[in-house]
Amino acid sequence: MQASRARLFKEYKEVQREKAADPDIQLACDDSNIFKWTALIKGPSETPFEGGVFQLAFSVPEQYPLQPPQVRFLTKIFHPNVHFKTGEICLDILKNAWSPAWTLQSVCRAIIALMAHPEPDSPLNCDSGNLLRSGDIRGYQSMARMYTRLAAMSKKG
Amino acid sequence: MEDCTSSSEQDYYCSDQDSLDGIDNDESHVQWVPPKASSCKVITKESLLAAQREDLRRVMDLLSLREHHARTLLIHYRWDVEKLFAVLVEKGRDCLFAGAGVTLVENHDLPSSSTIMCNICIEDVPGADATKMDCGHDFCNNCWTEHFIVKINEGQSKRIRCMAHKCNAICDEAIVRNLVSKRHPDLAEKFDRFLLESYIEDNKMVKWCPSAPHCGNAIRVEDDEFCEVECSCGLQFCFSCLAEAHSPCSCLMWELWTKKCHDESETVNWITVHTKSCPKCHKPVEKNGGCNLVSCICGQAFCWLCGGATGRDHTWSRINGHSCGRYKEDREKKAERAKRDLYRYMHYHNRYKAHTDSFKLESNLKETIREKVSNLERNELRLKDFSWVTNGLYRLFRSRRVLSYSYPFAYYMFGDDLFMDEMTKEEREIKQHLFEDQQQQLEANVEKLSKYIEEPFDQFGENKVMEIRMVVINLSVITDNLCKKMYECIENDLLGSLQFGIHSIAPYQSKGIEKATELSVCWNPKVTNTEKCPTRDYHTNGITKESNRPSGSGSLDESGCSSRKRPRKESTIDLNLPAEVIDRN
Ligand SMILES: [Zn+2]
Ligand SMILES: [Zn+2]
Ligand SMILES: [Zn+2]
Numbered sequence: 001m002q003a004s005r006a007r008l009f010k011e012y013k014e015v016q017r018e019k020a021a022d023p024d025i026q027l028a029c030d031d032s033n034i035f036k037w038t039a040l041i042k043g044p045s046e047t048p049f050e051g052g053v054f055q056l057a058f059s060v061p062e063q064y065p066l067q068p069p070q071v072r073f074l075t076k077i078f079h080p081n082v083h084f085k086t087g088e089i090c091l092d093i094l095k096n097a098w099s100p101a102w103t104l105q106s107v108c109r110a111i112i113a114l115m116a117h118p119e120p121d122s123p124l125n126c127d128s129g130n131l132l133r134s135g136d137i138r139g140y141q142s143m144a145r146m147y148t149r150l151a152a153m154s155k156k157g
Numbered sequence: 158m159e160d161c162t163s164s165s166e167q168d169y170y171c172s173d174q175d176s177l178d179g180i181d182n183d184e185s186h187v188q189w190v191p192p193k194a195s196s197c198k199v200i201t202k203e204s205l206l207a208a209q210r211e212d213l214r215r216v217m218d219l220l221s222l223r224e225h226h227a228r229t230l231l232i233h234y235r236w237d238v239e240k241l242f243a244v245l246v247e248k249g250r251d252c253l254f255a256g257a258g259v260t261l262v263e264n265h266d267l268p269s270s271s272t273i274m275c276n277i278c279i280e281d282v283p284g285a286d287a288t289k290m291d292c293g294h295d296f297c298n299n300c301w302t303e304h305f306i307v308k309i310n311e312g313q314s315k316r317i318r319c320m321a322h323k324c325n326a327i328c329d330e331a332i333v334r335n336l337v338s339k340r341h342p343d344l345a346e347k348f349d350r351f352l353l354e355s356y357i358e359d360n361k362m363v364k365w366c367p368s369a370p371h372c373g374n375a376i377r378v379e380d381d382e383f384c385e386v387e388c389s390c391g392l393q394f395c396f397s398c399l400a401e402a403h404s405p406c407s408c409l410m411w412e413l414w415t416k417k418c419h420d421e422s423e424t425v426n427w428i429t430v431h432t433k434s435c436p437k438c439h440k441p442v443e444k445n446g447g448c449n450l451v452s453c454i455c456g457q458a459f460c461w462l463c464g465g466a467t468g469r470d471h472t473w474s475r476i477n478g479h480s481c482g483r484y485k486e487d488r489e490k491k492a493e494r495a496k497r498d499l500y501r502y503m504h505y506h507n508r509y510k511a512h513t514d515s516f517k518l519e520s521n522l523k524e525t526i527r528e529k530v531s532n533l534e535r536n537e538l539r540l541k542d543f544s545w546v547t548n549g550l551y552r553l554f555r556s557r558r559v560l561s562y563s564y565p566f567a568y569y570m571f572g573d574d575l576f577m578d579e580m581t582k583e584e585r586e587i588k589q590h591l592f593e594d595q596q597q598q599l600e601a602n603v604e605k606l607s608k609y610i611e612e613p614f615d616q617f618g619e620n621k622v623m624e625i626r627m628v629v630i631n632l633s634v635i636t637d638n639l640c641k642k643m644y645e646c647i648e649n650d651l652l653g654s655l656q657f658g659i660h661s662i663a664p665y666q667s668k669g670i671e672k673a674t675e676l677s678v679c680w681n682p683k684v685t686n687t688e689k690c691p692t693r694d695y696h697t698n699g700i701t702k703e704s705n706r707p708s709g710s711g712s713l714d715e716s717g718c719s720s721r722k723r724p725r726k727e728s729t730i731d732l733n734l735p736a737e738v739i740d741r742n
């Protein structure tokens with residue numbers, strides 16, 4: 001408990017200091033609870049998510065960083081490895097491949113990488129996974145782009 | 158077509174369950190077979206450490222490794238030393254190590270005198286408060302400890318990985334033990350126990366004795382996992398599936414059979430499926446043949462499908478004046494088939510159960526036989542040696558057992574469940590005749606043997622006793638040979654010709670189920686490493702202490718060395734020291 005607090009505090013200071021270092025990621029800690037974080041990440045370019053801004057919610061366990069944080073998308077996203085309703089993410093580093101050397105910032109980076117390189121073989125969103133697996137790249141991209149426009153772009157755009 | 162079955166005739170379908178726990182281990186108490194060198198070993202709580210070290214030592218010696226690396230390799234290869242060596246020869250050292258998560262760093266840099274930055278807590282710590290694992294990753298002791306505690310509590314003691322991202326290396330157990338015991342001595346003990354028990358839990362050739370309550374022992378077999386063994390606690394079991402000893406049934410057959418007996422016993426509703434009560438006199442009536450117009454012995458005819466009373470005039474498709482719409486032939490074939498299957502099962506089951514029951518009754522003979530023998534001894538006959546009586550009785554037990562398990566075997570061997578596609582119909586018939594011939598011969602001789610053993614020969618005159626003696630000795634030899642031949646036939650002609658070898662059976666043991674001997678361990682803590690272990694190759698008996706599962710290395714820190722064929726240096730071993738320290742002693 002003590003260790004996780006100290007570590008999160010370090011990460012918080014690091015985030016404040018390096019704010020400009022990674023313009024694609026904006027991490028913020030809940031004012032009253034250091035175990036709750038949110039992040040805004042930019043959809044990677046040359047993907048159907050380009051131009052969208054996606055919100056993530058982090059729930060950090062007391063055993064952190066020995067155990068991984070729970071992360072989910074708050075913004076709707078059409079992606080084979082993200083549950084369409086709950087936003088749950090299927091990513092190995094958030095499960096058995098977790099290493100305590102990861103930080104919340106590097107988890108965000110891994111999620112951006114996942115957006116650019118979906119794994120259709122471990123789908124949480126079967127429709128999306130099936131489109132990709134059947135080779136219907138255009139179908140997948142147009143669906144994903146549509147949801148990006150609907151959910152992840154500011155309304156006036 | 159008229160058949161009225163009383164329900165009492167069918168009663169025996171319900172009692173299947175008790176016949177399953179049928180043949181127990183009573184025969185184990187009739188023991189006069191001289192103990193022979195056994196290839197099965199009992200590993201008691203006390204000898205577990207020694208047994209494990211034997212394998213560790215082989216790997217450490219061959220690959221010049223430290224103990225925790227040898228253990229990591231062995232856990233990865235499930236304690237199969239031969240397999241590990243095979244991989245070494247085939248794929249080489251690097252591949253062997255990488256696959257199991259063993260990282261050897263050649264040049265251990267000196268511990269940095271200044272501070273290091275721990276990547277986990279993002280804190281600068283003095284070099285003395287940090288630990289570098291074999292893989293070269295360096296983190297602070299605090300973070301390592303927390304990591305180990307989480308992993309041990311998650312039950313992952315056997316494979317605690319390094320904390321660095323994508324580092325596959327398994328952490329040095331000495332470091333784990335050392336750091337954890339500083340904060341949680343009990344957890345360090347738990348860690349050691351996990352490591353120790355891995356020798357049993359991850360090992361194909363070692364299994365816990367299935368006794369309940371548990372006797373605390375494990376059994377190690379030498380080269381064939383298809384065997385039947387007796388633990389020093391007296392329990393006999395099939396090493397492969399841990400059920401009761403069941404040869405000549407294969408494990409799969411036995412599993413199916415137990416399940417079937419259980420399921421069938423629950424179909425007391427056989428009666429409800431196969432009989433219906435007459436709408437007039439309410440007696441159960443069994444349907445006989447394909448036609449759905451059934452008649453009761455009271456003369457009432459009724460429709461099998463709806464149970465309604467009808468007249469007698471009918472065709473295949475309708476009964477005059479009756480139109481429930483269900484009078485059709487459709488499900489007939491299925492029902493007929495199910496009935497045929499059930500009769501077939503009953504045939505085998507009744508014989509299986511009869512022999513199991515005889516076995517139980519004959520087990521009670523032990524006492525009477527002992528009495529008879531002492532009576533004979535008092536009679537001061539010229540004949541002084543009565544071993545033929547006990548040998549005969551023992552042979553009776555053995556062959557009775559074989560006989561009863563031969564029925565479930567035959568049920569599956571010649572039935573449709575398992576080998577339908579493996580044999581043509583003709584082939585199957587020929588094989589079945591061959592087998593049944595043997596089975597009947599065995600059956601006849603076993604019954605004869607049983608009859609003679611039950612004779613009140615202690616009341617007979619000397620000549621009559623001599624006569625019976627000859628017969629019993631002859632029958633003993635004959636049944637033994639017949640059993641042997643039956644196993645050979647099963648192994649070679651029946652199971653041996655099958656495409657898939659999943660139906661291996663434990664070989665026939667004329668002497669009975671092998672008793673595992675205790676793995677010998679020497680207990681003298683003063684033995685120095687130059688002395689040879691004095692109990693080498695001597696199978697000690699009776700060092701089984703109180704029977705619990707091994708619990709913690711704390712209770713195992715007596716010095717122990719074990720002996721087996723492989724020659725090697727014996728020395729006192731202190732569990733709490735890493736192997737390399739012991740080596741220097
Ligand atoms: Zn640290
Ligand atoms: Zn490492
Ligand atoms: Zn036992």
Ligand SMILES: [Zn+2]
Pocket residue numbers: 395396397398399400403407408411
């Ligand atoms: Zn078995």
Ligand SMILES: [Zn+2]
Pocket residue numbers: 435436437438439440453454455456457
């Ligand atoms: Zn009737």
Ligand SMILES: [Zn+2]
Pocket residue numbers: 448449450471
């Ligand atoms: Zn008829």
Ligand SMILES: [Zn+2]
Pocket residue numbers: 460461462463464465479480481482483484
């Ligand atoms: Zn009817």
